[in-house]
Amino acid sequence: MNSPLWIDFPLHFDARGRTAETSYADHVLDMIKQVLFTTPGERVNRQDFGCGLLDLVFEPNSVELAATLQATTAGALQRWLGDVITVQRLEVTAEESTLRVDLSYVLVETGEERTEVIEGGIR
Template identity: 65%
Template structure:
């Protein structure tokens, strides 16, 4: 029997029940949670997250880009390393917009996925 994955953000489906997500969507939701959670934000996991939002207002430059890449890569490996393998992570800053492009492979299925996050909205 396949595990039930609660969709994120929490919502109600058309039947009035807790909305669920398939495995690939659940992992993508978890990627967003790792990237956007600031360490110290979760009570029972104070070191969870990578603090991406804290870096958004830092001066743009190669140092900031390198910091985001290193921090995001380490957090994804630490918290989701059993679910995915990061195949590529690129951070860019254009006209004051921070973009993170992530390519990863799901461990359970071997499927390749990608997500691009621009200034706080996933695409």
């Protein structure tokens, strides 16, 4: 039996001209990136979706900012993906116009442990 494939994000076409597909683990990573880099208010029918990390990039680095980034990110991942992942470790750092998220998590469905480094900058 073949495992199901998921639509890749962002939506695009593969070499065959079909909707590109991805694995479950990559689909979950795509969802994590959407939560992290979507600013609340950005989605029309889900105004509270996201965590607003990009809004804090140019704030002065401080212990308070680091704590805010950690809490905001952890809360958003729990709220939006708590039924999909269990966060093991989370570290958010901001340097100039780039955010770096070091994340270790377990896929609830498969028990697979994953570690990702996700970087994003100001749009």
